[in-house]
Amino acid sequence: MQYTKTPYQQKQMIDANGAVVGSLPESVSDELLLKSYRTMVMIRTFDQRVVALQRTGQMGTYASCLGQEAIGTGIGLALKKDDVFLPYYRDQATQYLRDIPLHQQMQYWGGNEWANHFSGIAQQDFPNCVPIATQVTHAAGVASAMKIRGEKRCSLVTCGEGATSRGDFYEAMNLVGVWQLPMVMVVNNNQWAISVPRNIQTGAETIAQKAVAAGIEGFQVDGNDVCAVYDAVRYAVNKAHSGKGGTLIEAVSYRLGDHTTADDATRYRSHEEVNEAWKREPIKRLQTYLHASDLWDEDQEQALQEHCKQEVEQAVKTYLSQPAQPVADLFDYLFEETPAHLALQKQRALEKMARLGGK
Amino acid sequence: MGMHEKIADLNQKHKPVDTKTPHVVTMIEAINMALHRAMDADPNVVVLGEDVATNGGVFRATVGLKDRFGHKRVMDTPLAETLIAGISVGMAAQQLRPVAEIQFMGFIYATMEHIVSHAARLRNRTRGRLTCPMVLRAPYGGGIHAPEHHSESTEALFAHIPGIRVVIPSSPTRAYGLLLSAIEDPDPVIFLEPKRIYRMVKQEIYDDGVGLPLDTCYTLRQGEHITLISWGAMVHETLQAADKLHQQGVSAEVIDVATISPLDIDTLVASVQKTGRCVIIQEAARHCGVAAEICAAIQEQAFHSLQAPIARVTGFDTPMPYLQRENVYMNSASDIVDAAIHTLEVA
């Protein structure tokens, strides 16, 4: 399948064996490679720990990003601080790179709205989005505001490939084309939408080609190759900043874990398929490349593993020691000024809590 | 080719229906049983939704259906709720009987246009020429520590729409019977399943294909002093409250509304005429909830029997809090007892 609008060509830079495909572009420095690697290892450590917390009843239902670390990392490294990020729910790496602490991400899955109270560069970012694909329309609104004001910023939105079946996705993408919005759409094509595989989700040969009908540029990248993701997002962000409109990036990857901790993927997919996918996962290949390029050695690896464990354990400690939020907070943030009937209900809730012993 | 590509045996294996052996089942199993029975009885019944075929539904409601009835009648749709509702309208107009699953009620809102503007009025708009015998099933309600958007009770949004039925079972028996009737019903039905009690109790039911009426409340416990009215998962706290009240010498009548719309107001009014006092218990937020409608209807028709204002035990007018504070939102049996005692104290 050929698309006419694909000026961006490089789809893979480091292959599944850790070998460079062609040569790395200038944008990909050694420093960037090392930062990517460190981030991905940190996020995988975090991810496994959160799953373990859930299994021991210390965490709510959690959506793992196992296998998709390169996508979030590439985005986080390419996005500029003034841009606005609208995540779906497997964007742990991007959020981490936008300075949302690990313990705060735990707090989200642990069930506390304060986790969405971002600051710093994430100040204008949206919280995770659970109603699938709805965030894509919000991203178009954010990009519209930037365009109206003539700002050199963009919105970047993520979703899964399943999300691209929804009207919200198509409607937003259509607007990106017709209004030339400064917006980047990154689809995490992890091959599965819970139990529904990619080939019964859409009859289209690729997700990227959905861009054609919207009149925007669309292309696939190897979503397990952090360099390719980074460079593609960087390209799309620069393009948006320079007023040349939006881009759809299909990052091809694989969901190595269950859909969430409430799911059991063995019901609907084979071990063989998952084992095959492990051979293409993002971290090992970069490690191989770094070793081969003398950018990394065993001592550094050990130190990094140790560091990540410590950071994550510290985050767990912080998360577990946070008290549940004050009950009043459930009422005080619905409106700027709390209406009288809610103030009364708040009173009732506080009395009820007192009766329950304040727990 | 993955496992999903395996085309199930399309020749339906006609198992003889065993209506004599009782099955001891949970509510989710009763729903599954009713779906099997309905598909078995009527080849026009089709099941569709996200993850309903190969996976058997995220709560296992549709497990086994694809293997038994084939992928033409049990369909995994693309991830698109607007589509699921819209194609159900089209299928229903073609005399199929689509039973569509919306994975969680929190994702049902995209279907609203099709429900309000089409499903609910196709018969009326065409003066009976086209009809819409579709069922939209959705798990709903809180108390299972689910992620955000997975716990709200917004049945009132649907109860407000003219031209559709809204049905909520609260036990395996009623889930089985009401779902069968919903599927057989010639008009659109929103069938809301309180997921907190999917696996809470087991009951003995016969897979006899017999439906329960869609226009009646269910009196679960007779009483003299006060009427407790509820539906969905809160029926269980309401029954517990009745037990506690009994220990205090209060005889409470407990009614499961079950059919939220149209509402069987006669049963409710008759009970309040007998007891003179009434508490309505809903999990949902207070403002404009179904309890408000029941309250209004009772005072219209039983005003002179009332010995105390009708009380409501409801959720707060806030979204369901994220899970750490879900407990603040949910009412317990003792909240219901308190409201009942308060009502009984009015001279």
Ligand SMILES: Cc1ncc(C[n+]2csc(CCOP(=O)(O)OP(=O)(O)O)c2C)c(N)n1
């Ligand atoms: C509107 C809506 N419908 C259904 C769901 C339930 N649900 C949660 S995740 C999911 C699958 C999403 O698949 P995809 O978009 O491919 O992303 P992935 O989870 O695979 O990363 C579904 C059906 C939801 N959250 N929102």
